[in-house]
Amino acid sequence: MRFGIICPPVPGHLHGMMTIGRELRRRRHDVYLLGITDVARHASNGYVDFFAIGTAEFPPGALDSYLNTIRNVNLLTIRKGIDWAGTMCLALCRDGATAVESLGLDALLVDQCQTEGRTISDLTGVPYLSICNALNLEGDESGEAPPPFLPWTPGEGIALRCIRNRLGHRVFASMMAPIVSQTNEFRKSRGLPSIRRWEECISSLGAINNLTQGIDFPRGTQKRPMFYTGPYLDERPNDVPFPWEQLDGRSLVYASMGTLHTAKWHILESIASACASQPVQLVVSLGQWTKDSKTRELPGNPITVPYAPQLALLARAAVAVTHAGANTVMEALSHGCPLVAIPLASDQPAIAARVAWAGAGLVVSPGKATPGRLQTAISSVLQQKSIQLKAEALQQEILEAGGVVAAVNAIETVFRVTTPTTIESP
Incomplete structure (x- = not known):
């Protein structure tokens, strides 16, 4: 199969996705990272191919400038982060669909932080699976699991906690509203129906989670299949010097x-x-x-x-x-x-x-x-x-849990792939 990978252009997310990419390549699949020019080196390190998106919006050096801006978190940098995400969303929806068609991709692996997978899939008919490189961002209508980004505890059936958690999920959804609005503008321009909530961008096929159930909070509702595989680690050579x-x-x-x-x-x-x-x-x-x-x-x-x-x-x-x-x-x-x-x-x-x-x-x-x-x-x-x-x-x-091997097993199961003979890791 020919897979496309979409994820935020930051090391923590790219490392996990490239580990998955290496395992897919080991199993003789073709893999492409769809990203801005500044992340091409990650594709090379991951032994996967690269397709540039957003070259007009994100020229070389744009990523370092952005990361230096958001290192110190405040209201201004949060605003800049939302603006960046909105521009990235439109560029990915536009160029991602072009990449799928020009590369002949069969499926997409989309970081759950990126909302573009749904729109690219709707435009091209190519299915996608969500990948969690951090927390599962899906809301929990029961109020059992707290929202992401807050140090709250599970509801455990306690009414006030559950109410607090449900309200927290609504606040998080409202934070994503600008991205949903920009996505809908693009979808309208392509004759696609609007989405109501950002969660509709998570794949209905499910999500692969790099946590295990023992470290994650319990949930009362889970609308999609969740594959807990643990961290995506491999035996890549250590090329970092150390005394x-x-x-x-x-x-x-x-x-x-x-x-x-x-x-x-x-x-x-x-x-x-x-x-x-x-x-x-x-x-x-x-x-x-x-x-x-x-x-x-x-x-x-x-x-x-x-x-x-x-x-x-x-x-x-x-x-x-x-x-x-x-x-x-x-x-x-x-x-x-x-x-x-x-x-x-x-x-x-x-x-x-x-x-x-x-x-x-x-x-x-x-x-x-x-x-x-x-x-x-x-x-x-x-x-x-x-x-x-x-x-x-x-x-x-x-x-x-099985880690990256279990993650790729799940990917192949979801997309009903018969694994070819594997090759040695590069």
Whole structure:
């Protein structure tokens, strides 16, 4: 088969989709990433082909400019994010349909954050399946599951909680209304009927979810099939340099605060201070702070690197201190590594709430991430056997879920594909 992949142009989503792409290629399917020019390198790294969309709206360099704008979350950057998403939506609807027809695609794999799959499918007749690279965004009319992006708890049959959760889902739907409106303008211009709610853009064939049920909140309603496969990991070569010889045998604390909404510098300082007073060794993946002179000032002389071989370090780590991005959380748990979560933005507070609910770690809000509080949290995670056991139980669940192999099995089942003879991974 010939598959097209559509996802947001940010690393956390692209990494997962390219892992799926590699597995599809291993099974002799043709795979194309449909994206703006700036993400072509991700297609190359994923060993999939590339088709450029939105070249007029998003010239080379547009992505870096946008990401630098939204790193600090406020009302202005949220507005810019919505504007960007609207422009991206129209470009993808237009050029995505062109790509499907010119490439002869048989099916689309569409990140659930992208609403364009429904319109491209309606224009071309090509089916699509939704892929969750973070939380399931579908609403829950029962009020059992809280809305994404908020650190709320499940309803558990408690009336006030359920009412709160239902209202939260309505607020989230209203936030998506501008995208729905722009999509409908495009659909009208192509003679397609309007959609009423953004959720109608999620595939009726179902969604593949990179969480497992043990880490996700229970739901009262689920209108589409949901395939819980766990994180999309593969055995790709590690090409990120790291000074392994500097590890000295102490319990390893690995800290990564993400690639998009990176932590304020004082949070990194607090993490370093918290570890400096304990018998642990800290490794910090700096991200955007790589070239900042302040990196010399972190207390306790931790190992600092621009970007880290994360999976290899998590396999050794006793605890991960993280922004609670879905990828880092699930990669840590896939190694049985408990967490201290400091959620920064987007869906991170909601993912952190799931970590705490599952008992696999502790949560410290950014505003309270002082050295003392972080020292207490890290020490508690290291010493409380119950937290370690929960993380190990989730590790086993992730192993049994099947990961990227199970995800591609589900894709082939949904599209009724007979798998050709596989080839060796590139």
